[in-house]
Amino acid sequence: DVKVTQSSRYLVKRTGEKVFLECVQDMDHENMFWYRQDPGLGLRLIYFSYDVKMKEKGDIPEGYSVSREKKERFSLILESASTNQTSMYLCASSPSRRAYNEQFFGPGTRLTVL
């Protein structure tokens, strides 16, 4: 079974803090993704990565950055958290960029920025 784990289920931070969300997958997948889920807006792609040390912007990258130093780990960074970044953050991975394949999701991190 593919397993995607996220470092925290719930996180509370203050405005202006630097926030790190970690995601690890154990199936040697090439692709990793970060989404946020908000009511009425569905899942929106923040950043994704096809390989170590590479990243691509998704649909809503503003205010976020990412890091992929190892194949199994993909980190989402909020440089200076703001209240509008309060959301559910979901990490996903998929095997290969060469063909269609489904994405496998982690359990999510509910982030609250006060």
Place this chain on the structure above:
Amino acid sequence: DQQVKQNSPSLSVQEGRISILNCDYTNSMFDYFLWYKKYPAEGPTFLISISSIKDKNEDGRFTVFLNKSAKHLSLHIVPSQPGDSAVYFCAAHTGTASKLTFGTGTRLQVTL
């Protein structure tokens, strides 16, 4: 610009009846369509998919229909069970990027 739309935010169906969830899209380059199911406090899980070269795919109680000319797909669940109560997202895949574009979700409530 919302390329994948689920116009019904919620749906309530009686146990044993058919649930029909709808999804519309605008991008004709989408080549695969997927449905994901999400329970509260869990990540989405893959349910069923369909290639753009097909018009129907069936897996047990779940069937997905694709109407390319109308840019519309639907998920049929029959018979509906209380455990099917969840939020359902449709998603569309573009072949060159391995990205998924998700809809806004439909919350299905199956009542006894």
